[in-house]
Amino acid sequence: MSNISVQQIDDVVIKFAGDSGDGMQLTGTQFSNNTALVGNDLSTFPDFPAEIRAPQGTLPGVSGFQLHFSSNRIFTPGDACDVLVAMNAAALKANLKSLKKGGIIIANTDGFDAKNLRLANYPDGVNPLEDGSLQPYQLHTMDVTKMTREALKDVNLGMKEKDRAKNMFVLGFLYWLYDRNLESTENFLNEKFGKKQDILDSNLKALHAGYNFADTVEAFSTRFHVEKARMEPGTYRSITGNTALAYGLIAASQKANLPIFLGTYPITPASDILHELSRYKNFGIRTFQAEDEIAGITSAIGASYGGHMGVTTTSGPGMALKGEAMGLAVMLEIPLLIINIQRGGPSTGLPTKTEQSDLLQAYYGRNGECPMPIVSASTPSDCFNAVFEAFRISVAHMTPVIFLSDGYIANGAEPWRFPQSKDLPAIPVKFKKGLEEGEEQFLPYHRDENLVRPWAVPGTPGLEHRIGGLEKQNITGNVSYDPENHQLMVRIRQEKVDKIADHIPPQQIELGPEKGKVLVLGWGSTYGAIKSAVLELLAEGHAVAHAHIRYLRPFPKNLAEILHSYDKVLIPEINNGQLIKIIREQFLIDAVGYNKIMGVPITKGELVTKIREML
C-alpha cells in the first residue's frame, strides 16, 4: 500500500503535446470523455497542424490538445496550463510558453535524443531536460518508449506498431495522477479494436502499464482529485461543436418531418459534419459528397426545390465558391442552410486554426442586393440549438440561412445537458397542395403577411411553374426587366429578411447590470472568454456586462436599446474587426474593438486587461 495522498483541487488545465503521429488528439479526447464521466465541467481546445504528418520531430509537426476541467463552472479551455505532457523536444519547445510557472512537465525522454533536439532547433549539446532551464517547473521525466516496448514484449507486433501505444501509456499515467479509473477507455479500445486482438492487447497493456508505473514509482507524492462540478441538475454527455451541429440538424429534421439532403465537399474543419450525418441514414438523412463546393450547394438547392431540406457545409474558401448559388437561392426563395465552419483566411489561410473572419463575407459576399439571415453558435453544445433555430427560420421564412461556427467550437468539447425530444418544439412545414378554391392560376411569388411565398414542389398537380435566377415580376414570378418592378423586388426581399426580427427572441444580457460602464458585445466562439472575463470583473464590483449575439442578421429588435445603455461598448473578435463595422454602421455608436488574428482563441486574461483599460 503506497503512502500517497489524494489532494482535492478545483481546477486543472492539461496540455497533451506530441508529434502529429503520436496520437495526442485521441489521448486528449479519451481523457476528456473520462473527465466528463466523473462529472467535472470541462472545455477542450484541440490544436493540430494542417499537414497530416508534418516532418516528424519538427516544430510544425506538433499536435496539441488542451483540456480544462474543474469542480466549478468553466467556459474556456484555460489561458495557461498546469500540466504539459511533452512527447518530444519540439512539443516542449512549442508549448512551454503556455505553461504556468511552477507547472508540471511530464516529458518522454526518448523524444529528447540528439536527433529530436536538433529537429526542435535546440543548439548543439543543449538538452532542456538536463540543463536546468526547466527549474521554474516541476519536471518529471520518463522513457515512455522504452517502458511501452517493455510492457508489450509478449505482444506479437512489430516495433512500429508497439510504439503506437505510447500514448496509452501516458494516458494511464495521467489517469493515476488524477485518480481516475480506466473503464471508459477500456470500453473504447474494446469497441475500436475488438476485431484486431493484437492491437487491442497492446493498447490495453500500455494503458495499464502507464497506470501501474505511476503507482509503483511514486513519482508524485500526491494524486489529485477534482470533485464533480456544481452544475445544473440533469443528465449530461460530452459533445463537440460539429457533433452537436449534426445532431441539431437531425433533431430539426425530425421535428419538421422534413428529410435532410446534405450536399457538400470535404473541407477542414467542416468535414466531420458530413462524416457524422452520413452515419444516420435511418433518420432519412441523405448525404452527397459532391464534385466541388458549387455542386455541394447547388445539389442542395435541387433537393430543397424537390421538397427536402437542402443543407451544405463548408468553410471560408468553400463559402466563397458558393456565393453565386446563394444568390440563386435568395431569388428562388426556398429553404436552404449554408453552414460555414470558419477558419483562418484569406485564401487557404490557416486551415486548422480558428478565426471569425467570414462575417462580412456572410453579410455582403454576393453579387447584387442579396440579404440572407445569419445565425451563429457560441459554444460547442450551443451549435445544437443554434442550428435548430437556423433550420426553423429557413423553413418558416422560405429563405436560405447562413450558419456560422468556427474551428474552435467545432472541435472543442464540453458537457452538454442534452434535451429530450419531447421538449423540442415542432417546426411547421407548409407545402402548397394545389390550387385553392377561387384560385385560377398559381402565383409562385404571392406572399403572406410575413412576405413569405408558398413552397410548391414538383409532383403537385396544378402548380406547374417556372422559377429561376432572373428577376421576377412581383406576384406572378414571370421574368421581368421592368425598372420599377426590380426596385420593388429588391426592397421586398430585404423587408422579408428584416421581418424575421419579429420572430426571434429579444437580445438577452448574459451577465451584468442592464445599464453600466462597459458592455462587452460578442458573437460566436468568444463567448467563453468574454463570460469568464466579465465574471471576474463583476466579482470585483465593476459595472460591466456581457451580451452575445446569436442572430446576426437581422439583429434582435432591442439591440439598439441595449447598446445605448452603457457608456462604452467593447467588441472582441478573432478577426480584424467585422461585427464592429456592422454595429457602427447600423447603430452609429463608437464601439471599441479588441482583435486577435493569430488563429487562436482570445484568452480571458487579455480581455480582463482590455476591459480594465476602459473602466
Added chain:
Amino acid sequence: MSTATIAPQALTAKDFATDQEVRWCPGCGDYSILKQVQTIMPGLGIPKENIVIVSGIGCSSRFPYYMNTYGMHSIHGRATAIASGLKAVRPELSVWVVTGDGDGLSIGGNHTIHLLRRNFDINVMLFNNQIYGLTKGQYSPTSEENKVTKSTPFGSIDHPFNPLALALGADATFIARSMDRDPKHLQELLKRSHAHKGASFLEIYQNCNIFNDGAFEIFTEKGSKMEETLFLEQGQPLIFGAQKNKGIRLDGLKPVVVELGGEYSASDLWIHDEKDFYKAQILTRMFDDPRIEGHLPRPFGVFYQAFRPTYEEQLNFQVESAISQKGPGDLDKLLAGRETWTIK
C-alpha cells in the same frame, strides 16, 4: 401490389406550351428542338406535374420558360448539379436538363461528367451550336480550331471538345447525337433518352443563325447530308451515301470507308451494336473535321447504351435498408449517446 390509378387525361403538345412569348431569334434551331420536345411529351404517359426541366444559362437555357411543366432556369453551368440533387430526393420525377456547349462543357463541364459517372436517371440534352450566343459571339469549347470570333480575331487556338467521347470517358450509360433539322430523328432520340434508365447524354446539333450560321450545314442540308452523315441503327451495317453505296468497315481498330457493290458488300461492314463499349469508343472518335479531305462521315443516333444501377436507386436503397435494419432513428437515443452522467 396494385393500386387504382386515374388515367391521366390525354395530353397534347399544346398542353406543354406556356403563355410566355418565345424569345429566341427568328430562325434559331432552338424552336425546332422545343417543338420536338413538346411533341413527344404527351406520348411519354407522364403527368406533366411530374416533369421537371432544369437549365443553366445561355440561349438554350431559356427552354424551361416555354414548357408548362415544373422548371428551373438556374445559374451558369449548374443545372446538372441542381438536377442531381433533385433526382436524389425525388426519384419518381422525370428530370430533364437543357444545357449548351458553353453551359454544359465549359463552365459546367465538371458537373456534367460527374452526373454521367454517377448515373442519375436524368435526360441531358446538350444543345451544341459551337458558339456563345447569349454573350454575342465568342468561341465555345466545341468551336473548331482557327475559328475567328469576337474573342479570337486571329483565330481560335483552342482544341475543341468531342462531347460524346467526353461523355463516354465519364462512363455515361446512354450516348447519342441528333440535330435540330431532322425532327423525326430528334423525336425518336428524345424518346430513347427518356426510355433509358440511367443518365442519358443527347448531343443536339443546333444552328445559331446569328453568330454561327451554317455550322452544321454539311450534316443537315440536302445536298451534303447523305454523304456526310452516318445514321446508326441497332443491328444494321454502317451504310451511308446518297445511293446507300458506302459503308464503314473496321480495318483492325480503324474505321475505313469502303464502296459497296465491288469488292465489298453489306456483310463486310461494321454492324452497329449499341451495347459494344469498345466499338462505341471508335464511333465517338469518328469526329473528323469535315473540312479535311478524306474525312469520315459524322455518326448520328444512339452510340452506346449500358445498364448499371442509378445513383438515386442506390442512395434511397441505403436509406431504406438502414431503416429496415436499425429501425427509424430514435432521436432521444441519439442525443444521449453512449456515455452520460447525471448531476442531482
